[in-house]
Amino acid sequence: MIPSTTLLVTSTLQSRTRSYDRKVDAEAAAAAVNNDLRQGKYVDPTAAKKTLKTYAREWLDDATAGIGTVDAYEDIVRNHIEPHLGHLEIRALNRPSLTQGWVKKLQGASLEASTISLVNSVLSAILDAAVEDGLLPKNPCKSSSVKLPSKPKRKIIPWSLARVHAVTSALPHRVQCGGKLAFGCGLRQGEVFGFSEDQLDFERGVVHINQQIKLVRSTMVFAPPKGNRLRTVPMADQLAAAFKAHMKEYPPVLVTLPWIEPDGEPRTYRLLFTDEQGRAYHRSVFNQYVWKGALADAGVIPPREKGSPRYAAAPDDGMHAYRHAYASVLLDAGESIKALSEYLGHSDAGFTLRTYTHLMPNSESRTRRAMDAAFAQAGAGAPTAAPTNSEGTSAEAVPSGMCPVCALAA
DSSP states (O other): OOOOEEEEEEOSSOEEEEEESSHHHHHHHHHHHHHHHHHTOOOOTTGGGSBHHHHHHHHHHHOOSOHHHHHHHHHHIIIIIHHHHTTSBGGGGOOHHHHHHHHHHHHHTTOOHHHHHHHHHHHHHHHHHHHHTTSOSSOGGGOTTOOOOOOOOOOOOOOOHHHHHHHHHHSOGGGHHHHHHHHHHOOOHHHHHTOBGGGEETTTTEEEEOOEEEEETTEEEEEOSGGGOOEEEEOOHHHHHHHHHHHHHSOOEEEEEEBSSTTSOEEEEEESOBOTTSOBOOHHHIIIIIIHHHHHHTTSSOOOOTTOSSOOOOTTOSTTHHHHHHHHHHHHTTOOHHHHHHHHTOSOHHHHHHHHGGGSOOHHHHHHHHHHHHHHHHOSSOOOOOOBOTTSOBTTTSOTTOOHHHHHHO
């Protein structure tokens, strides 16, 4: 009987031992483990027995994203990942076919392609962490064999200027300037609600976007703009005049809210737009009654039915429509994508281009305008015959100093 040989494997997690009857088998196993360790492919067999549900909960506890984002991740894990994959051990997830089957189940639950893409990105982030922790050799979500449903490409159709002005005029008088700010500077709704007096710079003719109001676990808080994209946006003279008139009639109001989180440190700003009680606008209440009331009065949606507490749905006509209209006006005026991206607070000019490229004046339009201008310079009526030279070439057609033969070749 050959005595067994013990193999000691040292991983990034903790030491593991396993016995072999033959020394050659132990040495081969040790070499394989050492090779995997060198290449970063070693998977701890004991730790990888942890279920995805357990590991996902640990991942959520360690997440450093904002509280609202983590809450959204938790909803996705609880509603779309745990019911289908939560009971499986991490090591069992090393099969792209399993991930593809999960995607098919999400489709069968009538989830939209954009939602499935978001859910898959959360699972992929969890499994990326599992790979880093040595629990998986690679992330199956990133396999070329995993196909997500294609998202329909919907082009943004910006409001006409007539609609912009009609809806703004239909807003209650105390918030009409807020509509002008959203359109005139491309602000998000939360940035309008959180807009304070100290963000105005009349001398430079700009507004500074420093904070917003957002809902975190049903509590209104002050927070930095989306993506922490603090920015400065040019302010039109007419918008500046509207601000001065608004503040004369509705002086800024001191409003105190927690900073970033419901239990965050209180901060106070002199807000320009508040309700009749001097409180910051609550997004849900404003959208359902104030905003949709203006849409109905402007003829964008039907009037509220008699006896109904709510207006018709308006998924494409939220306050965000002001931003799209702002983008369309700037692009039509020839503003660059880079500048527009900065004014809108996008983190990537490529995203701005992909979102609004169809609104840019196309080359066909530019060509037609250029040629119309050229024909206009020639004047009306039939052209007269130009004098010819000895080669039979129009003397007017040949630039000074150029050989007529070369001119014909060109």
